[in-house]
Amino acid sequence: xWVVILFLGASxxxxxxxxxxxxxxxxxxxxxxxxxxxxxxTIIDRALGPVWEANHMWLxxxxxxxxxxxxxxxxxxxxxxxxxxxAMLLGIIARGCSFTFRHYDAVKGRxxxxxxxxxxxxxxxxxxxxxxxxxxxVPGGIDPAATGYLEGYVRPWLRPFPLALGGFTVCLFAFxxxxxxxxxxxxxxxxxxxxxxxxVASAVAVAVGGLVFWAAEADGIDLAARxxxxxxxxxxxxGATFSLPVLWLALAREWGWIARILAGGxxxxxxAAWFAVQFPILVKLKNAPxxxxxxxxxxxxxxxxxxxxxxxxxxxxxxxxxxxxRVFKSESPAPDAH
Amino acid sequence: MxxxxxxxxxxxxxxxxxxxxxxxxxxxxxxxAVSHYRWIRTGRPVYLDLTKAWSxxxxxxxATGAVSGTxxxxxxxxxxxxxxxxxxxxxxxxFSWEGTAFxxxxxxxxxxxxxxxxxxxxxxxxxxxxVGITGVLSGIFVVCANxxxxxxxxxxxxxxxxxNIDPWRAMFNPGxxxxxxxxxxxxxEATGFAVGGLHALLLLRRxxxxxxxxxxxxxxxxxxxxxxxxPLSGDRLAKGTAQRQPAKLAxxxxxxxxxxxxxxxxxxIPDVRERRVHYGLELPNLLSFLAQGDFRAEVKGLEEFxxxxxxxxxxxxxxxxVMVGAGSALAALGALFLFLSARRxxxxxxxxxxxxxxxxxxxxxxxxxxxxxxxxxxxxxxIIYGIMRTRDAVTPMPGLVYPxxxxxxxxxxxxxxVAWLMHRHIRAADREYQSSRPEAIAAGPGSGRHGASHA
Numbered sequence: 001x002w003v004v005i006l007f008l009g010a011s012x013x014x015x016x017x018x019x020x021x022x023x024x025x026x027x028x029x030x031x032x033x034x035x036x037x038x039x040x041x042t043i044i045d046r047a048l049g050p051v052w053e054a055n056h057m058w059l060x061x062x063x064x065x066x067x068x069x070x071x072x073x074x075x076x077x078x079x080x081x082x083x084x085x086x087a088m089l090l091g092i093i094a095r096g097c098s099f100t101f102r103h104y105d106a107v108k109g110r111x112x113x114x115x116x117x118x119x120x121x122x123x124x125x126x127x128x129x130x131x132x133x134x135x136x137x138v139p140g141g142i143d144p145a146a147t148g149y150l151e152g153y154v155r156p157w158l159r160p161f162p163l164a165l166g167g168f169t170v171c172l173f174a175f176x177x178x179x180x181x182x183x184x185x186x187x188x189x190x191x192x193x194x195x196x197x198x199x200v201a202s203a204v205a206v207a208v209g210g211l212v213f214w215a216a217e218a219d220g221i222d223l224a225a226r227x228x229x230x231x232x233x234x235x236x237x238x239g240a241t242f243s244l245p246v247l248w249l250a251l252a253r254e255w256g257w258i259a260r261i262l263a264g265g266x267x268x269x270x271x272a273a274w275f276a277v278q279f280p281i282l283v284k285l286k287n288a289p290x291x292x293x294x295x296x297x298x299x300x301x302x303x304x305x306x307x308x309x310x311x312x313x314x315x316x317x318x319x320x321x322x323x324x325x326r327v328f329k330s331e332s333p334a335p336d337a338h
Numbered sequence: 339m340x341x342x343x344x345x346x347x348x349x350x351x352x353x354x355x356x357x358x359x360x361x362x363x364x365x366x367x368x369x370x371a372v373s374h375y376r377w378i379r380t381g382r383p384v385y386l387d388l389t390k391a392w393s394x395x396x397x398x399x400x401a402t403g404a405v406s407g408t409x410x411x412x413x414x415x416x417x418x419x420x421x422x423x424x425x426x427x428x429x430x431x432x433f434s435w436e437g438t439a440f441x442x443x444x445x446x447x448x449x450x451x452x453x454x455x456x457x458x459x460x461x462x463x464x465x466x467x468x469v470g471i472t473g474v475l476s477g478i479f480v481v482c483a484n485x486x487x488x489x490x491x492x493x494x495x496x497x498x499x500x501x502n503i504d505p506w507r508a509m510f511n512p513g514x515x516x517x518x519x520x521x522x523x524x525x526x527e528a529t530g531f532a533v534g535g536l537h538a539l540l541l542l543r544r545x546x547x548x549x550x551x552x553x554x555x556x557x558x559x560x561x562x563x564x565x566x567x568x569p570l571s572g573d574r575l576a577k578g579t580a581q582r583q584p585a586k587l588a589x590x591x592x593x594x595x596x597x598x599x600x601x602x603x604x605x606x607i608p609d610v611r612e613r614r615v616h617y618g619l620e621l622p623n624l625l626s627f628l629a630q631g632d633f634r635a636e637v638k639g640l641e642e643f644x645x646x647x648x649x650x651x652x653x654x655x656x657x658x659x660v661m662v663g664a665g666s667a668l669a670a671l672g673a674l675f676l677f678l679s680a681r682r683x684x685x686x687x688x689x690x691x692x693x694x695x696x697x698x699x700x701x702x703x704x705x706x707x708x709x710x711x712x713x714x715x716x717x718x719x720x721i722i723y724g725i726m727r728t729r730d731a732v733t734p735m736p737g738l739v740y741p742x743x744x745x746x747x748x749x750x751x752x753x754x755x756v757a758w759l760m761h762r763h764i765r766a767a768d769r770e771y772q773s774s775r776p777e778a779i780a781a782g783p784g785s786g787r788h789g790a791s792h793a
Contacts (some may be wrong), residue, residue, distance in 0.1 A: 067414070
């Protein structure tokens with residue numbers, strides 16, 4: 001089972017880092033000045049084009065691990081969080097399609113503006129919903145016995161903590177994208193623009209992160225106390241906070257890879273802290289025992305096969321992914337063969 | 339609208355939408371691989387143009403298929419949480435393999451679409467082929483899971499719980515071979531004839547275009563071979579259905595009474611209340627032969643089952659007629675195509691033949707959708723055949739009509755946009771490749787030889 005948990009955590013982390021940066025690129029398009037818009041858009045197009053579909057697969061992997069390995073969790077979550085999940089799906093559909101249509105429409109005309117509009121707003125909307133869904137697992141607002149529509153299907157997520165976490169996810173993804181895109185752009189005004197946005201986004205993320213703690217208190221979760229009670233979580237938070245000045249220095253100097261590693265590390269620390277605080281609870285329930293890794297997992301035979309599939313799959317996927325990123329993310333520009 | 343009906347409708351719309359894109363994603367890479375191979379081998383620019391033009395279309399279809407597939411993996415839980423809670427651990431294995439294959443496919447398609455100037459020609463070709471292989475594999479894994487819903491295996495159902503789960507036996511359930519074969523062939527058949535038909539239509543407008551001629555030949559070659567094998571795989575699937583899901587087979591044939599020497603019913607309107615079929619054409623003893631391999635064999639009619647366990651007979655029977663009718667037309671057209679190609683007959687590009695191919699453009703997908711209707715509606719009222727009823731699996735959330743309407747309008751809108759994009763894409767490709775490649779239009783003796791020897 002530990003292997004399965006490891007894969008679940010790794011998929012979540014990689015989805016946040018890789019797909020997060022892809023979503024963030026769309027969020028950044030909201031804040032683009034008219035002047036450099038075209039150059040920035042070209043960079044985003046080139047940076048996302050070959051990889052966004054692969055990055056998106058980590059989400060599917062997570063879903064498959066959940067419904068195979070922890071079916072009770074999947075079933076409970078998709079019942080009571082039907083609405084935000086549906087909202088997220090519509091966002092995923094709109095984002096993927098509009099991005100592809102924008103790139104592949106044979107006629108580059110007025111329709112480009114509509115694709116961009118869909119792309120930008122779904123890039124904000126989807127991470128927000130993702131944050132809301134994740135946040136709704138924490139406060140214990142999900143009541144399996146609820147009968148009313150509001151009690152059963154709206155109240156579990158329409159509350160301070162999930163909404164704040166949705167906002168935080170948006171900021172975090174925008175921050176990741178700005179850092180990621182520094183390394184994707186040639187030196188110059190556009191590159192410094194992304195570096196500046198990364199600084200702003202990280203500052204906003206810290207502020208909204210504080211808001212999340214406040215929302216948690218408002219929601220009756222003693223989040224701060226729980227963070228302090230867990231040494232691992234506290235260490236993660238301290239690590240994430242103290243690496244911020246180094247990150248800002250890296251951004252000011254436009255050190256692409258160092259900034260990426262630091263930013264990725266911070267997101268990993270935030271997720272690790274959350275994991276440490278939550279473990280082993282997956283979903284906190286109202287009027288019922290919480291769903292944990294230990295009471296909601298599938299029978300041994302299933303976990304064994306899932307293990308096998310994941311390990312074998314990783315052995316195939318990771319080298320292929322490495323090849324994909326090496327081909328498209330190496331610094332050298334494309335040679336013109338034909 | 340009733341919640342259960344709304345949930346079933348949303349699932350039907352989502353599957354019916356996704357399956358078109360998934361099938362194109364399975365088959366198109368192979369069409370491209372043929373054209374790409376010929377480009378590397380012969381160096382004729384028409385094959386490069388064709389590969390590139392096709393790949394731009396595929397990019398649009400693949401992305402739409404990927405996101406609608408993501409939506410489906412969530413919708414299974416959103417709409418049928420009770421089903422997934424029990425089925426997840428049993429059929430999670432094919433889904434996790436599917437995840438792996440789909441992941442590799444997404445990596446390969448990124449490499450293929452953006453790799454023109456970055457990969458060596460044969461690596462690039464291999465990556466393109468990998469898109470197709472992983473696409474077919476993910477299709478097979480998903481259909482394995484569906485086959486399990488039709489012929490559940492690999493667990494014991496005790497007091498509403500699954501015990502002694504054996505994921506391996508669940509995945510390779512008795513129905514997996516015939517169902518995956520039938521679906522894979524259907525994807526190639528539908529895509530081949532749809533693409534070939536569109537190029538035939540364009541050939542009618544621009545006779546002599548090498549671009550459309552080569553496209554037409556490659557697409558129809560693949561579609562025709564699939565269309566000719568398909569009846570055999572269908573026969574195998576029907577024999578299995580007769581054994582494992584006799585009620586479904588009876589509904590497909592609108593056979594109300596158990597009979598020895600049962601007739602094959604063609605067309606007709608089933609009347610469930612009177613338990614007979616109006617205006618149908620009966621071919622005596624043929625159903626017994628098709629279902630059991632013996633003209634005198636007994637075939638179970640719907641009367642053997644309580645009426646509460648009947649699938650909607652008219653829908654299943656009607657869809658089955660549509661599938662077999664469209665499939666037969668394509669098989670005939672495919673046979674003619676292969677015959678003319680083998681003889682290198684000029685009739686292959688005759689106006690009448692092109693017109694027939696153009697008219698057949700939607701038939702493959704029509705058959706494919708009808709076939710899925712037979713499988714899915716024919717399994718009703720069960721979600722896991724004989725184990726769990728669909729109405730017991732649906733989410734308790736009320737107001738399901740709203741998500742249904744939301745998804746339906748999104749998919750209708752998307753379908754319209756994709757159709758419009760394809761129209762623009764085809765027009766642009768048509769213009770681009772007519773003007774810039776004069777050497778490809780004037781098919782000289784050299785290029786003609788290549789074309790003929792491969793066709």
